Amino acid sequence: MKSFLLGFITAFVLIVAVAAAIIYSGNAPLSAASAETPFLDWLFHTSYEKALERHAQAIQVPGQMDTQPQLFDGARSFADMCSGCHIPPGAGETPFSQGLKPAPPKLVDIMRERTPEEAFWVLDNGIHFTGMPAIGETHDDQQLWAMVEFLDRAKTMNAEDYQRIVEMARAAQPESDHGHGHDHAH
Numbered sequence: 001m002k003s004f005l006l007g008f009i010t011a012f013v014l015i016v017a018v019a020a021a022i023i024y025s026g027n028a029p030l031s032a033a034s035a036e037t038p039f040l041d042w043l044f045h046t047s048y049e050k051a052l053e054r055h056a057q058a059i060q061v062p063g064q065m066d067t068q069p070q071l072f073d074g075a076r077s078f079a080d081m082c083s084g085c086h087i088p089p090g091a092g093e094t095p096f097s098q099g100l101k102p103a104p105p106k107l108v109d110i111m112r113e114r115t116p117e118e119a120f121w122v123l124d125n126g127i128h129f130t131g132m133p134a135i136g137e138t139h140d141d142q143q144l145w146a147m148v149e150f151l152d153r154a155k156t157m158n159a160e161d162y163q164r165i166v167e168m169a170r171a172a173q174p175e176s177d178h179g180h181g182h183d184h185a186h
């Protein structure tokens with residue numbers, strides 16, 4: 001028992017020492033450019049999946065989704081804030097979509113593996129250690145659900161569908177009073 005404990009402590013100290021050596025020597029693998037970092041990718045991705053599963057359980061989709069004003073609100077928000085990273089159908093790559101690691105999923109792929117509850121949590125909180133911002137810092141729940149609704153609809157959109165819905169959404173609410181949502185609360 002004693003030698004087991006001693007071995008355990010030695011191993012622990014060694015791991016901490018190696019980690020500290022890597023960090024303080026400036027060799028931590030932080031470049032988003034080329035290097036493959038399978039261990040870090042696994043660490044972050046698995047932590048993310050597990051945290052998302054857990055947090056999403058506490059979230060409830062509001063009763064009234066899927067209305068046209070909501071969908072339009074989501075479409076405008078997406079076009080304004082998200083389309084530079086999450087490339088919509090028919091649009092080309094951007095420096096963000098090409099330079100971020102992990103890469104942002106394309107618009108049509110975002111909801112492939114996500115429930116609305118999970119997507120809401122991601123929007124509200126962002127994802128640490130990636131480029132995904134916490135939109136909930138600046139937008140209320142109603143606005144976030146509007147974006148979730150739009151993302152969900154976007155699964156089956158082609159370039160034409162996307163362009164049409166963004167145009168219609170912009171026409172429905174002129175740019176000047178794009179005051180983020182409170183104007184059409186019934």
Ligand code: HEC
Nearest residue numbers: 081082085100102103104119122127130131132133135147
């Ligand atoms: C600066 C770039 C950037 C912007 C802007 C951005 N995202 Fe993201 N987003 C990311 C990245 C990178 C990921 C992937 C993180 C990962 O794979 O771990 C992500 C992930 C997500 C996910 C989770 C997808 C999944 O499969 O887990 C959702 C949902 C999402 N973004 C929605 C949005 C919406 C909606 C907006 C606009 C309000 C937005 N994002 C703006 C970079 C961005």
